[in-house]
Structure formats: structure tokens, C-alpha cells
Amino acid sequence: MRALILVGGFGTRLRPLTLSRPKPLVEFCNKAVLLHQLEALRQAGVSHVVLAVSYMSEALEAAMREQEQRLGIRISMSHEKEPLGTAGPLALARDLLAEDGEPFFVLNSDVICEFPFEALARFHRHHGGEGSLVVTRVEEPAKYGVVVCEADTGRICRFVEKPRVFVSNKINAGLYIFNPGILQRIQLRPTSIEKEIFPAMAQDGQLYAMELQGFWMDIGQPKDFLTGMCMYLQALRAQHPEKLHSGPGVVGNVLVDPSAKIGANCVIGPNVTIGAGVVVEDGVRIKRCTVLEGARIRSHSWLESCIVGWSCSVGQWVRMENVTVLGEDVIVNDELYLNGANVLPHKSIAESVPEPRIIM
């Protein structure tokens, strides 16, 4: 089977992290986002994945060559010279996708969940329609594309993008499977699959919805990235508790790379991910944070709801909170207070940021 991952462009919502890496390569819970998806697809029998990118990145290409070997999966890049929206890329990759006549998966690169690819394939074959998408329940559906479907069959009646009145609490989770026939509906031009293709398919009774079990998150921006991290760690606790860290000073769900070092008298967690080669010095308190590879957190600091970028150095007695995001190689001097600071890469912070703002 094949799959197309809509990687898109610059990942501007996840800046400053995406100023240093392409978004699919940002580590989520110590593994590149894209890798979470590739591994799940591989497990579901996918042998060929197409990455639809509108920004060509050498880093991404190099990383993918590595993964091809490791996973035993073929990875092609489909490069849009102009942005083609969410449906256009399918047309661009038409030859690759329709090659074997089998249904193919399509997914947004920002989606993290307990990927149900096998169940989705079964569901799709069972109803025989042209396309199936995964829906999930959320508290605030108006932020997303909302789906109204028949309760017993899952056949979609209506598809409403960001509705202004309450229509349904099930939203499009960004995971699809389509028959190759769908490609006849899509032209090679900027097209929105949610606004142009799905409504037509729904009208024709060809679109079905399968409800997702378990957690779901669009991790395209820092605060959702952290929320998604909490959900993922919770799922990990249920399924693979041995992968989580335990020991003195560890509270709740904490994931620590084996090469990381944590000092004495720290209290880490709940909901913390510590990346490879990270050094956490003595007396540090970390809650609800992601600390990316190579960073150093110096002693007696206190961090809550932050993302610390690769190779950062956070000084002693620093307090960081409220979705502070440090880009790559940021230095935070001792004794500062950062509240909701969004710091671009290679910056040195010498003054406190008491109210949320961007530091360029």
C-alpha cells in the first residue's frame, strides 16, 4: 500500500523551532514527528510513502534517505513549485499513488494520535465507498472542519469547515484513505480538499467517517505541541509503561533519553520529555516541558510548560513558564524570568521577559 503525507511549507506556526529544522523533523516525545507516522504506516503494510512538500529541504531529504534504509520503506518526495493546498498535492503525485490500483492513505503531517491505519483500511473496504476519513471528538469543534454523518453507517452527510454555529462535535482528524478514483476529482491547481473535494464526495454519498479511539492532537503550534505531549505520555503509560522513566524525584509520566543526565535533588514531571544528551543540573524542577537534544538546564531553575530547543543553555535560578519556547542554541542568563517568551535561534537573553512577547 501507499501513503501521502502533506508536509507543506515552512511550518510557520511552530516557529522558532521550524527556523532550524523542517517541521517533520522536530522531535515529539524524543522521536521526529514524521517518524511516528512512518512507523505506524509501515506497521499497517505501507511500503511506499510520498512526502508532499512545498519547501524543498536538504535536511529532510537526507533524513528520509536514512529512514528508508532503517524502516525498509520507500520514500519519495513530491515537490510543489507553487503551494497546491490540501488536495492539489494528490494530483501532483498521481502517478506514484495510483500505480498499483490499491487504496492509499493521506495524512496531515501535524497529526499525532494512536494511528488506526489497519482499522481504517478495514472500515474502508467494508463500506466500498470512494473515501474514508477519521473523525475525533473535540470540545471546541468550531476551530476545525466539522463532520455530520449517519450514526450507523458512518456515511458523511455534510462537511462544514470551521462552522459558526454548533453543528457536530466530530471533526476531521486529518487521516484519510481513498480509492485511486478520487484523483479524477482533483486537478493540478491549488485546491482545498476540505472545502472543494469532500463536500462533493459527501453529496455523492461516497465519503464515510470512522471515529478515532484514543487521543488526537494537531501539534502545529507550541501550546498544542505540549498538550499533545501530555496525551501521548499518558497513552504510553497505559501501553508501554516500561518506556517511561522512574526513580527518585520523578513525578508522573516522564520520558528520558538514555543518554541524558539528571542531577541530584531534581523533581522532574509530570509530563516531561528529556531528549538525547540533555544535561539537567542539580535542584531543577521541570513540569510539562519538552527539552530537545543537547540542551543544558543549569541548577536550581524552574520550568513549566516550555519547549527548550536544541543545544540551548538555560542558566541557574531561571524561571520559565507559560509556553516559553526557546529556538535552537539560545542562551538564557542566570536568574532571569521568562513568561511566554518566544525566542528566535542563537539569541542570548540577558533580561527578564515578564510578559509574553517575541524576542528576535
Place this chain on the structure above:
Amino acid sequence: MPLKAVILIGGPQKGTRFRPLSFEVPKPLFPVAGVPMVQHHIEACAKVPGMKEILLMGFYQPHEALSRFLVSAQQEFKIPIRYLQEYAALGTGGGIYHFRDQILSGGAEAFFVLNADVCSEFPLQEMLEFWQQHGDMHSFVILGTTANRTQALNYGCIVANADTQEVQHYVEKPSTFVSEIINCGIYLFTPAIFQHIGEVFQRNQQELALEESSNGWQRAEVIRLEQDVFTALAGSGKLYVYKTDGFWSQIKSAGSAIYASRLYLNQYSKSHPERLAQNKPGGPVIRGNVYIHPTASIDNTAVLGPNVSIGEGVTVGAGVRVRESIVLHGASLHDHTCVLNTIVGWDSTIGRWARVEGTPSDPNPNDPYAKIDSETLFRDGRLTPSITILGCSVTIPAEVVILNSIVLPHKELSRSYKNQIIL
């Protein structure tokens, strides 16, 4: 020659800018660089040869802390020290006039008058020599220092003859620029001053007699040295200014107490090196000038300073950072806390990993004549960022941040606060 000193310590209605710290202890007893504010004055006066007696004058009711302080100060400095209580707030001149007989008793030929709420190098001996040199035994001396042009408007401004230093003009807090030389609130008087104050008193009485007010006699006795006496004496050949470049600052607000601490701690390296903490193996890290009371208990992984005073019986836990702050006696700072630009009240507790931080209001370090601003509490309807003050027995929970806030005594907080007064 026999001398006396009078230290004006004010009373409860004065010093409201020092709340909530002044709820617990009269402002003159508030510790600055580890000892009560007014002890620095007493020590300077006791050093002047010929000083016979030191009189503290104010309108505080008899107060246990004040009495205890007087007893211990007498023992330490071996000089009689008495408290003269004014029956009402009589102004900077009314009190000394009322008690003139006490001041002159024992044949004092001259006496110093010092405001308690200033921090200074107290060049009293130099003022005395200056007075003796220019010959007029019935003249008076004001200690002056240089301010910058904008800030001078907040003080008493002195225009003096460049050669003789005779004061030609004096204006208290003018609205337009008069002079950069300002009044430090420290004076050297001779008994002749009472004649001039007496004239003001007579004038007051006459004016009030015309008004038919029932408490006229009390109000006649309220005399302000600056507005009522100095302004009149300027240009009469009786008033002189002795200019100093030594350190000087008013202590009106909590922020200025931290600044004054820094000035006195600096002075300790020459005057009281034994009061400054040293770096020792196995001890906490000391940066710059730090005062630690001998009964305080400091973990050896703490990092203190610069400009930190740690009071009696204070506990400082592991990995604590304190900078530009005063920690009053009995307070307890738990592990990994970070305390910056803060006054931690008596017996307060700060929980683990908490951050308690204020904003310094220091004078511009690039201007040698800049003085600390007398900050207003609110500007444009918002609380001005300033030193954080925890009143007595305040409890700060673990892991919160308290920023630019004032917490009244006996409050137990349950969350973070920023830019607020917590009642």
C-alpha cells in the same frame, strides 16, 4: 567643647511610604545594612569628640522596641541617649524649640540636628571644623550635597557664595530650577538658633490670634526649619553650607532602604570590615558586600549578594540565590528559591523554587549626582514596578512567582502574583 546631637525620628503618621514595613517597627528602627537605621546616626555622633548626649526626638508613643534599642545603644556607644517625646507632630523646628532647655542643659555650645530618614557618611567632624574656621560663633551650618538639575527640585535648594559658602538663598522644593546644591537634612546649630525659631513662633501666634481657632496654640508651635527658618535666614550672614561629596540618600520608601543598605555596606569595608561576610571553604558563596547576622543559618550551596543583609535567626536553604535584598529576622527561605530586589519581612516563609522579585529604583549609575527617585505608588492608574515587599509573617507557597508586589502582614498566599498590592 561640649556638644549634643538631636536625631529627629518623626512619628506614626510620617513614613506612610514605608508601609507595610512600618506596621511592625518604627521606621527609624528599620534595619539598614544589618543595624537599625538610626544607629548609623548615633555611631557617627558618638565619635565626635566632646559629644555629651544624644537626644532622639519624635512623636511615637513609648514603644518597647524603641526603649530596648535605646538601652542597648547606650551600652554599646557609652554615651547617654534619651528619647524626648513631642506631644504632637511639631515639625522639624517645633520639637527642638519645645525642648530647647533640654538640649542646652549641661552647657552645650553647639548641637547637631539630624533627620533619621537619611543615609549618609555623616561628616560631622568636618562640619564642626568648618564652623570653627570661619569664626562666627553664632552662625549655623547646613550639610549640602550636589544633585542633578531635575532631581534638585525635590529637595531644599541652597544658593551659596562661592568663596564664603554663606547661604544667600534657600527654597524648599521649588518648581523651577534654583540650585544643584541640596539640603541633606543634617545641621549644626548654636543656641542662637532658638532666637530665630522663637521669632517664627511669635509670628505664628500673632497670625493665629487673628483667626479665632481653638487649637491655635498647638499650631503656632508647629515650625518647619526649612520653610520657616532657613528661608528667612538666607542672606542674613548667619547661615552657611558645608558641601560634601560623600554618599548621601533619603530613605523614604522601601526601595530606598535597599539602596541605602548598599551605600552603608560599601562603607563597612573601611569602617566595620567585621560586618561583611567572607567567602570561606565550606561556606555559602558571597558576592560583593553581604551582611549576615551571626545567628543566621545559611546552607553552603547558597549564593548571596551583592548588597544583601540577612537578619537574626534567618534560615537560608540549599541552592538559594539572594541579590539586592534585605531578609529580616526569623525569615526562612526554602531550597532553590530566588529572591531579587525584595524585602522579606520578619518571620516570613518562602517555599521551594519560588521566585520573589522586585524592580530596583536605583539612581542612574552614569550620573554621579543622581539621587534615588521618590517613587509614586501608582502612575497612570497602574502600580509602578518597584521593590517587592513581604510584610511580617507572610507565607509564599512553593514554585510560585511574586513580582513587583507588596504583601501585607500575616498573609498566606496560594498562587503567583504580579504588580499587585495584596491586602
